[in-house]
Each structure stands twice: as structure tokens, then as C-alpha cells.
Amino acid sequence: MSVEANLDLGDVDEHELPAGSPHLVADLRDKLMATGRSWGVRVFAVLIGLGLWYWAARVHLDFYIRFDNVPSPVIVGEAFWRHLHETKFYIHILVSMRRILFGYILAAVVGIFLGLIMGRSRFARDFLTPYIELLRPIPAVAWIPLAILMWPTEESSIIYITFLGALFPIVLNTIHGVEQTPEVLVRAAQSLGARRVQIFWHVVIPAALPSIAAGLAIGMGVSWFSLLAGEIISGQYGIGYFTWNAYSLIIYPDIVVGMLMIGLLGTFCTYGVRLLTYPLLAWQRRAR
Amino acid sequence: MVAQVVKLEKPAHSTLPSPAPRVPPQKGHVLINRVAVIFGRGAGAHAAVEETSLDIAPGEFVCLLGPSGCGKSTLLNCVAGYVAPTRGSVTVDDVPVTKPGPDRGMVFQQYSLFPWKTVLDNVAFGPRVAGRHDGEAIARTFLDMVGLSRFAKRYPGELSGGMQQRVGIARALANYPSVLLMDEPFGALDAQTRVMMQENLLRIWSEFGITVLFVTHDIDEALFLADRVLVMSASPGRVIADLAVPLARPRSPEIATEDAFIRLKRQCLERIRVESMRAFDQMNQ
Ligand SMILES: Nc1ncnc2c1ncn2[C@@H]1O[C@H](COP(=O)(O)OP(=O)(O)OP(=O)(O)O)[C@@H](O)[C@H]1O
Ligand SMILES: [Mg+2]
Numbered sequence: 032m033s034v035e036a037n038l039d040l041g042d043v044d045e046h047e048l049p050a051g052s053p054h055l056v057a058d059l060r061d062k063l064m065a066t067g068r069s070w071g072v073r074v075f076a077v078l079i080g081l082g083l084w085y086w087a088a089r090v091h092l093d094f095y096i097r098f099d100n101v102p103s104p105v106i107v108g109e110a111f112w113r114h115l116h117e118t119k120f121y122i123h124i125l126v127s128m129r130r131i132l133f134g135y136i137l138a139a140v141v142g143i144f145l146g147l148i149m150g151r152s153r154f155a156r157d158f159l160t161p162y163i164e165l166l167r168p169i170p171a172v173a174w175i176p177l178a179i180l181m182w183p184t185e186e187s188s189i190i191y192i193t194f195l196g197a198l199f200p201i202v203l204n205t206i207h208g209v210e211q212t213p214e215v216l217v218r219a220a221q222s223l224g225a226r227r228v229q230i231f232w233h234v235v236i237p238a239a240l241p242s243i244a245a246g247l248a249i250g251m252g253v254s255w256f257s258l259l260a261g262e263i264i265s266g267q268y269g270i271g272y273f274t275w276n277a278y279s280l281i282i283y284p285d286i287v288v289g290m291l292m293i294g295l296l297g298t299f300c301t302y303g304v305r306l307l308t309y310p311l312l313a314w315q316r317r318a319r
Numbered sequence: 320m321v322a323q324v325v326k327l328e329k330p331a332h333s334t335l336p337s338p339a340p341r342v343p344p345q346k347g348h349v350l351i352n353r354v355a356v357i358f359g360r361g362a363g364a365h366a367a368v369e370e371t372s373l374d375i376a377p378g379e380f381v382c383l384l385g386p387s388g389c390g391k392s393t394l395l396n397c398v399a400g401y402v403a404p405t406r407g408s409v410t411v412d413d414v415p416v417t418k419p420g421p422d423r424g425m426v427f428q429q430y431s432l433f434p435w436k437t438v439l440d441n442v443a444f445g446p447r448v449a450g451r452h453d454g455e456a457i458a459r460t461f462l463d464m465v466g467l468s469r470f471a472k473r474y475p476g477e478l479s480g481g482m483q484q485r486v487g488i489a490r491a492l493a494n495y496p497s498v499l500l501m502d503e504p505f506g507a508l509d510a511q512t513r514v515m516m517q518e519n520l521l522r523i524w525s526e527f528g529i530t531v532l533f534v535t536h537d538i539d540e541a542l543f544l545a546d547r548v549l550v551m552s553a554s555p556g557r558v559i560a561d562l563a564v565p566l567a568r569p570r571s572p573e574i575a576t577e578d579a580f581i582r583l584k585r586q587c588l589e590r591i592r593v594e595s596m597r598a599f600d601q602m603n604q
Contacts, residue, residue: 218401219431223445223494224421233444237435314435318476 102284110284111291124296126268127258130186131300134193135254142198142250143243146205151235156206167199171257179264189261189269196257197250204246208239241315244308251304255297270296344378346412346497347530349398351375354407356393366555367393370407373549373558377497378528380521382541382548384587390556391534392502398532399425399500411498421445424491428503430483432475438462438486439471445494454493461489464523481512488520498530505540514572517543521570539575542566542583550587552594560590 081104086092088103102110114120148155171192178188212235220230262271274289351373357366368390375381383391396402397409400419409416411423419425432441442461443454451457462468465485475483484504491499505513521544524531535541541548542564550560566579574580 213431215427215429215431216433218419219425219427219433219490220444220448221401221419222399222421222423222425223448223490225444225448229448233436233448234433237433240435314474314476317474318434 107284107287111288123270123273127270130189134190135197138194138197142201143205146202150206150209171260192261193254193257197254200249201246204242208242212238248301248304251301344528347377348412349375350410352408354404357405369555369557380531380546382545383534384541385551389551389553395534421494422496423498424496426487426491426501426504428506434475438473442490442493457493461493465489481508501533503534559594
């Protein structure tokens with residue numbers, strides 16, 4: 032074997048490449064079909080649920096759970112349609128969205144910050160863990176009296192409650208992500224001359240990102256969940272207030288409208304969070 | 320190609336061509352001075368490396384050979400700065416090792432590229448954290464050297480194991496270290512890829528004249544690569560033999576079938592066998 036041949040071995044054979052590119056069109060078609068099928072199943076599932084609900088309300092189902100006072104989907108649909116033509120309904124939605132936005136963004140910033148320092152510093156971890164563990168199981172509703180006493184305005188106490196809801200999942204997931212940073216990557220960065228801050232920025236945070244993104248998505252769901260509790264305080268606006276008001280006025284269809292609206296908005300916002308974190312995790316999807 | 324046997328430590332054979340007519344390396348002098356590493360305390364204390372002293376010359380290619388658990392990685396990590404010796408000290412070019420640093424490039428056994436950075440950004444990482452603005456140009460040079468320029472924009476997860484290790488080597492070299500530390504870097508690769516990687520490494524080494532400390536448990540690999548093989552034995556971990564490998568360079572894989580190679584291999588096996596017998600006898604006394 033000649034020396035030239037040895038040097039050539041340094042180059043890469045094509046077969047070392049991951050397969051894929053020539054079948055791009057076929058791949059895309061398969062992907063679209065899979066997505067279409069998946070959505071078909073989802074719509075079908077919702078239709079089945081609606082059908083069962085309609086049937087149960089229609090026959091006044093009374094088999095352990097009772098449907099005789101539950102409004103049928105048709106009545107709820109009509110109520111929903113009516114509200115869609117009222118400006119006030121949109122104000123309820125916008126006011127709630129604003130509260131979520133403030134509470135959630137605050138929770139994201141504080142939660143990621145606390146999670147990062149708790150994940151990297153033993154002292155911060157020991158110092159903050161009792162607070163996190165003690166406060167975490169307290170449901171949002173239980174906070175209402177204190178929130179009213181502590182915060183200067185109604186608005187700030189509601190935002191505080193949505194903030195708390197989102198905070199814990201974000202903190203815990205961030206800590207988990209930081210802990211999962213492979214030691215060998217930290218060592219590699221050290222031997223390449225990176226300082227502590229650089230290791231934090233280039234290694235620890237990216238390693239924790241998938242977990243942080245999961246925490247952010249969960250946190251969004253929980254903050255909507257807490258909003259309903261928080262808006263008990265509210266005097267006039269918010270989708271949670273709308274639901275409580277319907278409850279006290281015994282307007283059953285509106286209760287369901289409010290509930291569905293919270294579900295829809297929560298899903299929509301969680302999807303938004305996933306969409307925002309999606310580009311940050313591109314490297315993960317490209318791994319084979 | 321016919322390999323010639325050259326006694327490197329005795330430059331008496333003036334008739335034979337010297338392997339590479341280059342300036343002898345000035346940097347990369349590793350001195351391991353009575354280093355011992357003990358893990359744990361009290362009753363649980365366990366000597367991973369027994370008092371060991373080594374003097375590795377600039378530009379030398381040294382293999383640490385030994386069975387699993389004999390303390391190869393621990394000794395290497397003392398030079399890298401990840402493990403602080405319990406006793407003794409390590410110096411590189413007369414500077415005591417206290418922590419990891421860019422003067423000692425490290426290539427790990429497991430894949431250790433940053434999966435969120437492209438191949439190019441991985442290689443440019445060292446120069447960039449050092450504040451250099453030509454990180455990308457340096458990275459391209461080194462990617463070229465390991466034959467992976469075309470994969471600059473890929474992510475590590477998209478590459479094969481062998482390719483990832485080559486990027487790892489390029490990344491370690493991009494800091495222009497004086498010592499390259501390699502901990503079973505080809506252990507996870509198939510035999511064919513491994514041979515290719517070994518030749519590649521020797522080529523890079525001869526271009527750079529860098530000191531290499533290479534950990535392996537494969538005798539053939541050690542003899543093919545090294546100027547000098549340090550045989551280690553387990554419990555407690557210590558160097559039991561220091562063998563010169565006076566095989567001519569450049570070397571090609573066929574060298575493994577030559578008499579000189581086989582003689583060295585036999586010598587090596589003999590040392591290992593004698594030592595393990597002795598250890599076995601000691602244990603049974
Ligand atoms: N951080 C540590 N704490 C305690 N014991 C350790 C530690 N690191 C290594 N050891 C022990 O020291 C001994 C030598 O380990 P080392 O990793 O150096 O072996 P090795 O020769 O590299 O083995 P292998 O070929 O399997 O990588 C082993 O018995 C191991 O259990
Ligand atoms: Mg090891």
C-alpha cells in the first residue's frame with residue numbers, strides 16, 4: 032500500500048453518509064399523509080365525544096353520573112355563537128390573556144433563573160428547596176385570601192396566582208435539565224479553555240433546553256388552570272370571571288362555554304409556547 | 320512498502336533515513352513525578368494508581384496499555400487536570416498541572432461533541448472561547464485535515480461514530496495544544512474504521528510533532544501507533560514495563576505482519592503474563 036493511498040483513507044466514503052436525500056419527494060408525501068391521517072383521527076375522536084354528550088343529554092342519562100341538568104352540545108353551541116357576537120366576550124378573553132401573559136412571562140424568567148442557579152449551586156439548591164417543596168402542593172384556590180391581602184390591586188393578585196401556577200413546573204424542569212448535563216461535555220469544554228460563564232452559556236443551558244422547553248409548555252397549561260381560581264377575585268372581567276358569574280347566576284350553558292373557552296385558550300397558548308421553543312431544539316430533531 | 324527497524328533512541332544507524340526531516344518539537348514535555356491516586360478514605364480507600372514517575376519527551380507518541388480498571392484513565396486524567404493526584408505532581412513544560420486547560424487537548428472515549436453545535440462550531444469552540452476572531456478559519460483548516468470539510472454544517476448526531484471522533488480530534492487540535500491526551504478514542508469503532516483512524520492520527524501527529532499520550536487496551540493498536548508503550552497492571556495500578564517501539568515510520572497496517580512487530584508483541588505479552596502471574600501468586604499467598 033502506498034503512502035498516497037493511506038492519505039486518501041482520510042477522506043470520507045459516500046456510504047458513510049446518512050441516507051435520505053434522494054427520496055425527498057416520497058418522504059414528504061409520506062409525511063403529509065401521516066399528518067393527514069393523524070388529524071383525521073383527532074377530529075373523529077372529538078366528533079365521537081360530542082355525539083356521546085349529545086346522546087347522554089338527549090336521553091337524560093342517569094346511570095351513576097347524571098346528565099338530566101347538563102345542557103346539550105346544541106344549546107352550548109348556540110350560547111357560544113351568541114357570545115361570539117358580543118364585544119364583552121372578547122374583552123373577557125383579552126383581559127384573561129393579558130393576565131396570563133404577565134404572570135407567565137414573569138414565571139418563565141424567574142423559574143428558569145432559579146432553576147439554573149439551583150441546578151448548578153449546592154447552596155442555592157439547599158436554600159431554595161424547602162420553599163419550592165412547601166409551596167408547590169398548595170392549590171391556586173388556597174392562595175386567594177392571602178393574595179388579596181398581600182397585593183395592592185385585584186389585578187396584581189390575579190397575576191400573582193397565575194404566576195405561581197406556572198412557576199413550579201418551570202423551576203423543577205429547569206433543575207432536572209441542568210442536572211442532566213453530561214459530565215463529559217463539561218470536561219470537554221474545560222479542556223478547550225472555557226471559563227465557568229462560558230461553560231454555563233455554551234454547555235449547561237443548551238443541555239437543559241429540551242427539559243426547559245417541556246417545563247415551559249407544562250407551565251402554560253397550569254397557569255390557565257390557576258387563572259380560573261384567580262379570577263374569582265375579579266370584579267367584572269376575565270374568562271374565569273365569566274364562568275364563575277354564569278355559575279352564580281345558574282346559566283348552565285355559559286358555564287360550559289366558559290370551561291371550553293379556557294380549555295381552548297390553554298391549548299392554543301401551549302401550542303404557541305411549543306412553536307416558540309421549536310427552533311431552539313432543531314439539533315435534536317436532526318440527530319439520527 | 321517495506322518498514323525498516325530503526326532504533327530511535329540510538330541515532331547510530333546513519334545509513335537509514337530518519338522518519339521525518341522536521342525541526343524537533345520544543346514543547347510538550349510531560350513530567351509525571353511520583354504520582355499516586357487514592358480514591359476514597361479510611362477503610363474504603365482504594366489505590367487506583369500507585370506511585371508512578373514518567374518522563375515523556377516533546378513530540379513523543381506514548382501509549383498506556385493495560386487491562387480494564389488498571390488506572391489508565393485515572394493517570395491520563397491527572398495530566399488532563401480532571402483528577403488531582405493524592406501525592407506527587409504533574410508538570411507540562413515545567414508548568415504544574417492544576418486544572419484542565421487548552422494546552423492539553425483531550426479526546427474522549429465516549430462521543431463528547433456538543434450536540435447543539437454544528438461540526439464547524441464544535442471545532443471553532445476552543446479558539447472562540449480564547450477570544451480569537453479567526454475561529455472559523457482555524458476550524459476549517461482542521462476539518463480539512465481530518466477530511467470532513469463537507470460536513471461543516473452538519474450536527475454531530477448526523478455523523479457516524481468514526482466521523483464524530485475525527486471531529487473530536489480536530490476540535491482538540493484547534494487550540495494548538497502541546498500535548499494531545501486520548502482515552503481509548505477508537506474503542507467504540509469497528510476494526511476497519513479503527514485502522515483508518517489510526518493511520519489518520521499518525522499522519523496528523525507527524526505533521527504536528529505534538530506529544531501524544533494515548534490510552535488503549537489493544538496491544539496491536541499500541542505497537543502500531545507508539546514510539547513507546549507503557550504497560551500497566553491492575554490492583555494497584557502501576558507501570559510494569561516501558562518498551563521502546565523502534566519500528567520505522569511512516570507505518571502502514573501491514574507492519575503487523577512483520578517479524579519486528581511480532582517480536583515486540585511477544586515481548587509485550589510476555590511482560591504482561593509474567594506480571595499477572597506474579598500478581599496472582601501474591602494474591603494467593
Ligand atoms: N472517581 C472515582 N472514584 C472512585 N474510584 C474510582 C474513580 N475513578 C476511577 N476509580 C477506580 O479506579 C480504578 C481505575 O479506574 P480507571 O478508570 O482509571 O481504569 P481504566 O484503566 O481506565 O479502565 P477502563 O479500561 O475500563 O477504562 C478502578 O478500580 C475504578 O473503579
Ligand atoms: Mg478508562
